Amino acid sequence: MTLPQTALLALAVGLVIGVGLSLLLVWAYRARARIADETSLVVPDGVTAVLRSMDDAACVVDASGLVLAVSKAAARFGIRVGAPLENPELRQLLRSVRSEGGSHTESMRITRGGLSLDPRLVSARASAISPRMSLLIIRDVTEQERLDQMRRDFVANTSHELKTPVGAVTLLAEAIESAADDPAQVRHFATRISAEATRLGQLTGRIMSLSRLQADDTLTDARHVSIDEVIASSIEAHVVQADSAGVELARGGDRGVWVHGDPQILIEAFGNLIANAIVYSPRGSRVGVGVKADAGVVEVAVSDQGIGISEGDRERIFERFYRADEARSRRTGGTGLGLSIVKHATQRHGGEVTLWSRPGRGSTFTIRLPRIDAPEGIEDDKKSKKKRERKAAKAAARVRNGENA
Template structure:
């Protein structure tokens, strides 16, 4: 073997040895990286920034449930960096994700900041490394509440419509059976008319509530509070007289708000109607108006049976009745206060309630005041402005 062949053989052997060494180095580095990934507790590049930018509550935890990164929305639940993931149900979701790469569960988590309440959340856990789990918690409390209200509304509407419809059907059969007895026919016909009126009133209130909840309602006219109260009081004068209740009106006059006169009349009328219905004979119902810091307040006060504290939280819900038996006797639909709340809310205002059982109730409707219609004669507008300035100085 000459020198050329020996050189080529040496070169080949060197290349083989060098390649083998390179492969060994690459394998060693890869093994080191895998071992580091398995044992590393550092959050991968970019993950921490993504977690911090999330609107939902999100945390990155290790196998010991230590929080390594947390979003701002996770803080109200007590999840901050350096703390430990609380609660066995939440840890169970993490364990499932560690075994199956991902898991999902709906849980109730307690907020630790105000309002300190249990919230319904959908928890999704995903493994992002052998030792790190990303947990995302989406709060669905409001969505679930709205869905429950929708189910309750459908159920309550069906129930409320079922009663008068069934009564109309039975009375129609009774009239047919009593065709030879004019006196009985008159009695049944009178009751049939009453049930038909009740059905019509319920249908009208449901339609009004639906209209108030629609997006196309935009009150854009100057409304005189004096005219609203006059119309509402006249509409319920007969009810007050029949119940032996005196409605007393007082307070400031000449105030205006921006809105829909008919909607506001119906809303105030519902409060007056309730005050009359829940007051004893001989009692007074007060309706007053005042201007407070640019806000018109319409106050309806009665000295009736009052509302228990537990019922005050739900009194504005659709079909909710604090006194079921009395509402039935008075023909209440359970929609009046819900209509009031939505009507006032659509006008940029709010409704406040004060009540004590046995002492009565006070409902206060607060609406933003306005200057009044632009087409008033100039001298009247000037007088009105001067009067407002005088009232401010007096205050």
């Protein structure tokens, strides 16, 4: 081959290579632009706006598992824009949607923020929104599961608790029938039936009270409530119980304190604490009810000198049907609902209840409630009442001294 021919061949090869490289570069740039367009255009403004308004964790994910857009709540599960979706179960759910189409929903437990602690039960729904993009919505149903379990436990525990007095009444009725010719036995069994009926009435009444407290977060009969009157009513309702148990009831602390709430609910709550304190106090001891008022809070503490509560029981003492001393509660007719009613009644009034206890030294339950100012006219009424009391005392003194009133 001559030199000119070789040069022409080299020039032709160079032109082919140059054109090929140019075409390759053009194709690469177009492919890159197409991918960029797909990642930006497949997430429409409407989808992004919906994500911003969602309370649930949600995100748009591409075929490689890269997160392109998220809702605000997605951060709770460690899902961020520009990062890959790390959870293998969620990735498998997305793969199923891409291969089969449509939408899939699964329940699973996943961790939040990449932590191994605090696994959450979620309902995850994946839907295909384009050939390359999928929408993933993660709804946290952990609290719903807990509430459902609480309802199931409540029904099961209630059924179990009701069986005991109902069964006892049935057996006692059969015993009365068989002892119809023995008046003494009939009277004995009738007394037992009356006790079981009282226990059944208390149990059903407290179940209804607890159900009402849990049914609604609002107070239907809220008004200005005098803590003095509430405590006086609560103590008065348990004077007979205290006398029978040989326990002294004492009231101390601040006076003239007011809260906003339902007086009947508060009377029941304080009454439950006083009743429990009496039951678990030895004969000859004292149950004290003390009031302490700060700027915006009133604390009502019910203290006893009883057997106390162990540390393990203190963690569960406010659970429904939980009894720290099962045998003693059975003997005294305890329902295991009193402290649960106290907790829910306090929360309904925007407060909290705390416990201090030491085995062998006694227990103190303290209810903290928001304090309000006394209603208008109360101070004037108090002054008038004191004047009337002083005038009556002077009159009584003159009568005792033989003077004319």
